[in-house]
Amino acid sequence: MKISPLYHLLAGSLALLALSGFAIKATATETDKRVDSAWSDAEISMLRSLSLHSLTPLQADPSNAVADDPRAAALGQKLFFDPRLSANGEVSCASCHQPDRYFTDGLGQAQGIATTPRGAPTLLGASYYAWFFWDGRRDSQWAQALGPLESGQEHGGTRVEFARLIVADPVYHAEYETLFGALPDLSDIKRFPKQAGPSAERNITDAWNAMSAGDRQLVTRIFVNIGKSLAAYERLLMPGPGRFDNYVEALQEHNAAAMEEAMTANEVAGLKLFVGKAMCIRCHNGPLFTDQGFHNIGVPFAEGLHLDWGRYQGVQKALKDEFNCLSEYSDASQEDCTELRFAKTLKDETIGAFKAPTLRNVAATAPYMHSGQFADLDAVLDHYNKATTSRKAPIGHSDLLPINLTAEELVQLKAFLHTLTGPPAVAPYNTSGISPTNPNRIR
Amino acid sequence: MRNKNPMSTGKWFPAFFLLATGLCLGACSDEKSVSSGNTPAAVTSKPDEARETQGTADNTARGPSMTEVGKNGLFQVTIQSDEAPLPLNRIHSWTARITTPEGRIVDNAILMVYGGMPEHKHGFPSKPEVTANLGDGRYRIEGVKFNMPGRWEMWFNVRALDQDDKVIISFDVP
Numbered sequence: 143m144k145i146s147p148l149y150h151l152l153a154g155s156l157a158l159l160a161l162s163g164f165a166i167k168a169t170a171t172e173t174d175k176r177v178d179s180a181w182s183d184a185e186i187s188m189l190r191s192l193s194l195h196s197l198t199p200l201q202a203d204p205s206n207a208v209a210d211d212p213r214a215a216a217l218g219q220k221l222f223f224d225p226r227l228s229a230n231g232e233v234s235c236a237s238c239h240q241p242d243r244y245f246t247d248g249l250g251q252a253q254g255i256a257t258t259p260r261g262a263p264t265l266l267g268a269s270y271y272a273w274f275f276w277d278g279r280r281d282s283q284w285a286q287a288l289g290p291l292e293s294g295q296e297h298g299g300t301r302v303e304f305a306r307l308i309v310a311d312p313v314y315h316a317e318y319e320t321l322f323g324a325l326p327d328l329s330d331i332k333r334f335p336k337q338a339g340p341s342a343e344r345n346i347t348d349a350w351n352a353m354s355a356g357d358r359q360l361v362t363r364i365f366v367n368i369g370k371s372l373a374a375y376e377r378l379l380m381p382g383p384g385r386f387d388n389y390v391e392a393l394q395e396h397n398a399a400a401m402e403e404a405m406t407a408n409e410v411a412g413l414k415l416f417v418g419k420a421m422c423i424r425c426h427n428g429p430l431f432t433d434q435g436f437h438n439i440g441v442p443f444a445e446g447l448h449l450d451w452g453r454y455q456g457v458q459k460a461l462k463d464e465f466n467c468l469s470e471y472s473d474a475s476q477e478d479c480t481e482l483r484f485a486k487t488l489k490d491e492t493i494g495a496f497k498a499p500t501l502r503n504v505a506a507t508a509p510y511m512h513s514g515q516f517a518d519l520d521a522v523l524d525h526y527n528k529a530t531t532s533r534k535a536p537i538g539h540s541d542l543l544p545i546n547l548t549a550e551e552l553v554q555l556k557a558f559l560h561t562l563t564g565p566p567a568v569a570p571y572n573t574s575g576i577s578p579t580n581p582n583r584i585r
Numbered sequence: 586m587r588n589k590n591p592m593s594t595g596k597w598f599p600a601f602f603l604l605a606t607g608l609c610l611g612a613c614s615d616e617k618s619v620s621s622g623n624t625p626a627a628v629t630s631k632p633d634e635a636r637e638t639q640g641t642a643d644n645t646a647r648g649p650s651m652t653e654v655g656k657n658g659l660f661q662v663t664i665q666s667d668e669a670p671l672p673l674n675r676i677h678s679w680t681a682r683i684t685t686p687e688g689r690i691v692d693n694a695i696l697m698v699y700g701g702m703p704e705h706k707h708g709f710p711s712k713p714e715v716t717a718n719l720g721d722g723r724y725r726i727e728g729v730k731f732n733m734p735g736r737w738e739m740w741f742n743v744r745a746l747d748q749d750d751k752v753i754i755s756f757d758v759p
Binding site (some may be wrong): 327428485487540 | 674677
């Protein structure tokens with residue numbers, strides 16, 4: 143808490159100066175001094191690295207040839223909001239990734255056809271990740287998008303049903319063919335059963351396995367292109383600047399008035415803690431406030447949920463995944479697949495580890511942790527503040543170190559986290575061409 | 586090699602040396618693996634690798650050369666990133682060059698690389714590997730990733746001529 147006494151002292155001096163009618167020029171000089179004295183050069187450099195203005199342009203995704211094709215994004219957008227892509231005609235991607243909630247759902251465990259074991263993370267800025275899902279079991283955004291579609295707890299559909307929807311819907315059909323070429327005829331129910339695909343349901347899997355390898359590939363190719371189109375849309379979903387970003391901009395311009403307008407003294411104190419004593423910056427760094435890595439922070443298992451191995455199992459799944467970067471459905475060359483080829487698999491460093499989420503809009507996206515174990519930011523900060531040198535965790539070892547924050551500091555840190563909220567950078571609402579009440583469900 | 590690491594002094598180290606990955610790139614006990622008489626400046630043959638020559642390196646497109654001698658004083662490792670400035674949160678490659686402290690090239694070594702952030706007691710977020718022997722004592726290191734700014738270390742186990750050495754190189758990621 144170096145800042146507060148200095149801040150108040152200088153603020154007081156300035157007030158006195160103003161009251162006694164000193165020249166404006168003198169006030170400005172004093173103000174500049176105050177601004178710069180609050181942060182060291184190293185800290186300013188660190189703050190700049192956290193600003194959204196430092197976010198580098200999104201890199202190409204070599205595994206997805208249509209990743210940056212606006213036509214694919216337009217198709218993906220329609221698919222994203224289309225509840226026909228579900229077994230009951232009621233679940234779309236937007237059911238759990240709601241634009242009004244920063245593309246989350248306000249639930250600890252996402253609710254699709256049934257309740258899932260994990261929470262739906264925000265999609266804002268997600269395109270920057272190398273790994274997807276909390277345990278990183280998929281290594282591209284398009285492959286991630288395919289997971290929920292086939293999950294019995296989420297969309298609950300099957301591969302053949304999704305492919306058939308693309309063929310049957312005139313808008314999808316036309317847009318798909320423009321991007322990916324001619325669609326096959328799937329009307330032969332003997333060759334392409336109504337419901338078939340890899341599934342937890344035996345009869346659906348059996349129907350899939352009874353299809354010829356060529357037919358399975360025809361269907362899977364359409365399914366994959368659905369994922370690639372969804373990813374093309376999701377790549378447009380970026381977080382917008384919050385008050386923190388305004389503060390850093392003002393700091394760089396030595397604009398004290400703008401700094402005060404952007405963040406309160408309490409929030410600035412919280413920021414000091416964030417990059418300092420509380421060590422949040424260790425994992426929540428960069429403009430998206432995440433190192434994109436997997437960490438075990440000793441979070442308790444959610445009520446009623448079994449042992450969760452996290453990244454230890456996630457990386458094994460990714461290495462064997464039929465849609466990974468090295469798969470036949472990826473457009474990448476082997477040289478592009480460095481994340482997968484050099485993925486850390488060591489049990490000791492992956493067990494119980496989950497992806498560090500972005501803290502952009504964190505105050506608006508409760509509850510927290512991979513299964514919503516903590517209802518609010520107070521519970522989150524309390525968990526971090528309880529860390530001891532024992533490194534105890536429900537599974538594996540916690541990476542957390544003791545931070546010993548006071549009650550006042552916890553309040554300041556929480557206040558700072560509220561400055562990371564800002565409107566999404568891209569309006570996601572153009573849903574022309576689809577209607578939630580469209581009767582052409584897949585079932 | 587993994588189980589008997591004399592550098593195992595830090596509390597955070599046990600997790601590190603399990604990360605160690607390496608590649609046996611030839612007959613490790615072969616006397617010819619040290620090419621006597623060759624100075625580092627004389628060995629580069631491929632034009633695109635000429636910049637790696639010690640002392641006279643043109644580092645404009647790549648990271649700076651960093652050199653350390655091993656704990657046992659047997660081998661010296663010089664490393665250079667393919668990219669400058671060092672990228673954050675992105676996998677990239679490095680080149681390591683092994684010589685004796687006198688500058689004689691060490692070919693066909695078994696080289697293992699690992700490392701992390703000692704101050705934060707964690708290893709690399711990826712699993713770097715030595716993937717190729719480029720010749721002339723140079724080795725390709727792929728899969729390096731830094732996920733936060735600060736002090737990082739790369740650790741090398743070098744085995745050549747039936748002898749082992751351990752080299753630690755520290756540097757800052759901006």
